[in-house]
Amino acid sequence: MKPMKKVTLIGLGAMGVFFAPRISEKLGAGFRIMASGARKDRLEQKGVTVNGINYRFPIVTPEDNDGPSDLVIIAVKGYDLAQALKDIKYQVGPETIILPVLNGIDSEKRTADVYGQEHVLYSYMRVSIAMKDGKAEFDPEKGLIHFGEEKNDPGHFSDKVLAVKELFDRCGIDYKIDSDMIKGLWFKFMCNVGENMTCAMFGIPFGAFQKSADANYFRRAAMWEVIRVANRLGVDIGQNEIDRQEHTIGRLPYQNKPSTLQDLEAGKHTEVDMFAGTVVRLGKELGVETPVCEMFWHGIHLIEDRIFGNI
Numbered sequence: 001m002k003p004m005k006k007v008t009l010i011g012l013g014a015m016g017v018f019f020a021p022r023i024s025e026k027l028g029a030g031f032r033i034m035a036s037g038a039r040k041d042r043l044e045q046k047g048v049t050v051n052g053i054n055y056r057f058p059i060v061t062p063e064d065n066d067g068p069s070d071l072v073i074i075a076v077k078g079y080d081l082a083q084a085l086k087d088i089k090y091q092v093g094p095e096t097i098i099l100p101v102l103n104g105i106d107s108e109k110r111t112a113d114v115y116g117q118e119h120v121l122y123s124y125m126r127v128s129i130a131m132k133d134g135k136a137e138f139d140p141e142k143g144l145i146h147f148g149e150e151k152n153d154p155g156h157f158s159d160k161v162l163a164v165k166e167l168f169d170r171c172g173i174d175y176k177i178d179s180d181m182i183k184g185l186w187f188k189f190m191c192n193v194g195e196n197m198t199c200a201m202f203g204i205p206f207g208a209f210q211k212s213a214d215a216n217y218f219r220r221a222a223m224w225e226v227i228r229v230a231n232r233l234g235v236d237i238g239q240n241e242i243d244r245q246e247h248t249i250g251r252l253p254y255q256n257k258p259s260t261l262q263d264l265e266a267g268k269h270t271e272v273d274m275f276a277g278t279v280v281r282l283g284k285e286l287g288v289e290t291p292v293c294e295m296f297w298h299g300i301h302l303i304e305d306r307i308f309g310n311i
């Protein structure tokens with residue numbers, strides 16, 4: 001296994017800055033951000049400021065055909081994934097690994113549909129970062145990326161997993177390689193649907209779950225809808241996973257907000273279709289009732305319509 005030398009990141013937002021400074025420090029010019037048009041101009045002129053340090057990373061455009069990258073990290077929002085998958089075309093060669101770190105349960109499949117499963121690793125982030133006006137503050141020691149093949153055996157990691165592991169070790173990026181990544185993705189999805197949708201719909205921070213039985217009513221009801229859909233698909237999540245998250249949620253800083261509420265407050269589109277919308281769609285396909293997610297799906301669309309002046 002050759003150590004990775006060339007890494008391209010598409011999406012220099014909240015999740016992008018979790019990786020960018022540390023990979024750039026080790027790879028120098030081998031680490032590039034993909035961007036074009038006004039986004040490229042903005043990144044070249046202003047860069048991003050992470051924990052008080054301003055960074056101007058090298059930029060590569062979708063048209064630059066300078067040979068494939070060893071790794072492409074995709075850190076855009078769900079509604080920008082289709083475009084990102086087109087943009088990275090010239091960065092993907094026979095040996096390239098693609099790591100889509102988006103929330104949700106289908107970014108890996110959507111990536112594999114374009115480039116082939118042999119290029120893709122599963123991943124999800126366990127970190128909360130807010131990016132505002134190109135600035136983000138967070139503790140790089142806290143938070144991690146979970147990644148791997150669908151199933152991972154510590155004695156026999158695949159070459160792809162070992163290559164990414166070596167890069168993250170070199171860069172000091174904390175990670176976990178789950179034995180069952182599908183279960184991990186659905187666990188994270190269950191938490192996101194319960195928390196992000198409840199907080200976005202009612203405009204409440206994570207702390208509300210420490211105080212309000214009403215907030216927890218919606219959160220748990222939505223999580224159980226995810227569980228019933230997951231179980232129908234053969235994914236074994238249930239009360240144990242709910243209990244595990246109860247512990248985590250009780251320790252989050254009171255005023256922290258999930259990304260969906262951050263998006264609404266910043267006047268941006270949300271990933272509601274990727275969260276509640278996916279549960280509703282799968283529920284219909286599988287014959288599982290999902291009334292709470294349906295209410296969230298319509299409710300958050302309505303908030304978006306209000307924000308964007310459509311009503």
Ligand SMILES: NC(=O)C1=CN([C@@H]2O[C@H](COP(=O)(O)OP(=O)(O)OC[C@H]3O[C@@H](n4cnc5c(N)ncnc54)[C@H](OP(=O)(O)O)[C@@H]3O)[C@@H](O)[C@H]2O)C=CC1
Nearest residue numbers: 011012013014015034075076077080102103125128129259
């Ligand atoms: N924020 C958080 O705490 C967490 C987020 N996640 C998930 O991670 C994913 C990314 O979220 P997050 O980082 O918060 O999102 P952000 O909106 O902060 O960042 C996304 C970035 O992608 C850029 N982008 C979009 N399309 C393109 C493109 N075609 N080419 C180049 N750049 C592009 C955007 O640029 P521009 O601003 O110019 O449009 C933006 O900088 C989401 O699925 C989210 O749910 C997971 C865990 C935690």
Ligand SMILES: CC(C)(CO)C(=O)C(=O)O
Nearest residue numbers: 127128192195258259260
């Ligand atoms: C921060 C975290 C983990 C919490 O729901 C998240 O995934 C998000 O905000 O989208």
